[in-house]
Amino acid sequence: MERATVNQTILRAEELLVQRAGRTVLDIPLLEVSRGETLAILGPNGAGKSTLLLTLALLLSPTKGRLWFDGLLIDRRVDWVALRRRMAVVFQEPLLLDLSVYENVTLGLQLRGVPVSERARRAWYWLEQFGIADLARRPARDLSGGEAQRTSLARAFALSPEILFLDEPFAGLDAPTRAEVIEHVAAVIRDAGITTVLVTHERDEALALGNRVGVLIDGRLVQLDRPEIVFSAPTSPEVAAFVGVETVVSGYVVAYQDGVASVRVGPHIVEAVAAVHPGRAVWVCLRPEDVTLWSEDAVGESSARNRLIGHVVHLRPVGSQVRVTVDCGFPVVALITRHSAQALSLNLGQRVMIAFKASAVHLVGR
């Protein structure tokens, strides 16, 4: 059997292609998961995230492509059940069986023929870890959504998997429970050093858990890098839009000096810290939290290189903040606190100044 050369890579997918009814739902030329890392695959609904996860977890046969697990090429000669027993999967729905919580947590161990005493030891440890030991004897059908998902997580961790697959496991939880469970899972994964592949459409989950973040759009992995790079330097407008860069406008570079590029966008010149030479057509990307809003007459008060005058065209409260769209010849989205919005007495049509630093601007080649 063929063996991959890199030992540090626990999972490797090559030329992975999944088609359904003649339509390509997944097309990944190469994906490697290193031992001990947490890879977060971020993408909108229908991007093929779950298909990718099921394929990597050996629960779905790809139309084409090759997959290696721990250096072993996975083909028909390989015992798939034996390989699956080295993995664990947590789905968005807890998918518990009609058993007690304890029996659910020990089920995978029972299927593997693990002795009763060892099953009990591991089950109680993880029940304690996820704070559900007092629910051990309760039928799974009587659990709340949060309790059921904790049981599902405990069941997966009790298997001591070499690789853990998480398919949006926090999506069904209410906000406070979700934050708590994410924090807990992140700590457990970090402490236990479990290789993890998480698929999600939530940016904060990818940031909280991922050592690397891949952005999957229309079945293609369009960017894969460290989280800070994906979120601050998206490689395409699609990635930018998905990772929360809400202002994406086209322009072209008119000058470059001392590491700062001047980009013409509509009637304005926007300065950006980027090594891009004049003549290049670019997308100007800006995160809403990097844009500050000032009253029109406060021109001298901001030290930001970019200061533009425009009028408010859209106001939308988002929790404790307000999303403001300002038309400066092109739309710019800013996210400010409700307090700031009140201090500025923001109204539709009101003229304001927006300001953002040259270092906050990210340029993507067109």
Add this chain to the structure above:
Amino acid sequence: MDLVIEGARQAMIMLFTGDPELWSVIWLSLQVSGTATLLSLLLGIPIGTVLALTDFPGRRIIVSLVNTAMGLPPVVVGLFVTILLWRSGPLGFLRLLYTPAAMVIAQCILATPIVTGLTLAAMQALNPKLRLQILALGATRIQLLWLLIREARLPLLAAIMAGFGGAISEVGASMMVGGNIQGQTRVLTTAAVMETARGNFAMAIALSLVLLLLMLCVNAVLTMIQQHRRPL
């Protein structure tokens, strides 16, 4: 009304005095229908499970046939089995016609589509992702099937009840392939038909009440199992 009361009185007398003929009819009914139900479970549950979990060319046609066969007329089944087992028929050499075995075959043919159809529905009612989760937990194919059947056990018990009900209550096929021979192939339904034809209504009512009581007892036991919840 007097007929019904008299029938009930006679039924009680025959039951509690241990009427040998009645008890042999009850015993044979249970043996024939119990065996037919057991065979239909052995056939119907795997077929229903496979139909629910797999996809192959012609599957829809088979599902349509199963659904149609859930309402097979017993007389048609009786005729078909009679022709098969007739002395000059394809299986005539087995010499099974007018034996309890022939009745088991006929009742099994009637009950199997019911069990298959209800198993298919029970399995399809399970969350499709549960199958993936069980596989992801490291289950072999046999372990997967066992766990899925276990998850669907409540509707599957309904399938058993419906299968047994269909078998023990049919009369046309049993009459045709069994012949209602006293002491050999006479069961509760065929005996009730015979007594009615003779105008012996009290006896027919007695047999019918016993039949109802029998179905009630069997279904009560299965219902208790179905509705049983382990204590917290």
